[in-house]
Amino acid sequence: MGIEMKLSGKFLLLAGIVFIGGCIDQQPAQTTTPVVPAGDAKEFTIRETNFKLSPANITVNKGDTVRITVINDQGTHNLFIEGYDQRVRVVSSGTTQVMEFVADRTGIFNMWCEVPGHRDAGMEGQFIVR
Ligand SMILES: [Cu+2]
Numbered sequence: 218m219g220i221e222m223k224l225s226g227k228f229l230l231l232a233g234i235v236f237i238g239g240c241i242d243q244q245p246a247q248t249t250t251p252v253v254p255a256g257d258a259k260e261f262t263i264r265e266t267n268f269k270l271s272p273a274n275i276t277v278n279k280g281d282t283v284r285i286t287v288i289n290d291q292g293t294h295n296l297f298i299e300g301y302d303q304r305v306r307v308v309s310s311g312t313t314q315v316m317e318f319v320a321d322r323t324g325i326f327n328m329w330c331e332v333p334g335h336r337d338a339g340m341e342g343q344f345i346v347r
Pocket of ligand 1: 293294295330331332335340
């Protein structure tokens with residue numbers, strides 16, 4: 218009886234070690250990696266007036282996270298970036314809007330105000346991704 222108790226005690230201790238060891242082994246592997254942006258965060262402000270974008274050209278690097286604050290200072294305008302299909306609404310003066318996206322393709326993309334006649338009047342520029 219006494220020997221059986223000691224044996225079962227040792228068995229339980231051994232079983233406990235195996236159990237703990239099994240738990241440690243089953244810890245999930247470190248699969249999450251820190252979120253590192255592929256590029257930099259680039260911030261711009263484009264001011265709109267009749268009939269001009271200022272600045273008219275923006276240049277970023279591929280992979281950059283681009284944040285463009287569009288401020289309409291005069292008239293009624295929007296802004297559209299071709300290729301990236303980025304667009305802010307047509308708004309009246311005094312309105313600020315923001316577009317944010319990742320520049321994942323290189324190229325020269327036209328951008329302009331889509332209110333009829335405004336592009337021809339000069340409200341256009343280029344979004345350049347190197
Ligand atoms: Cu316009």
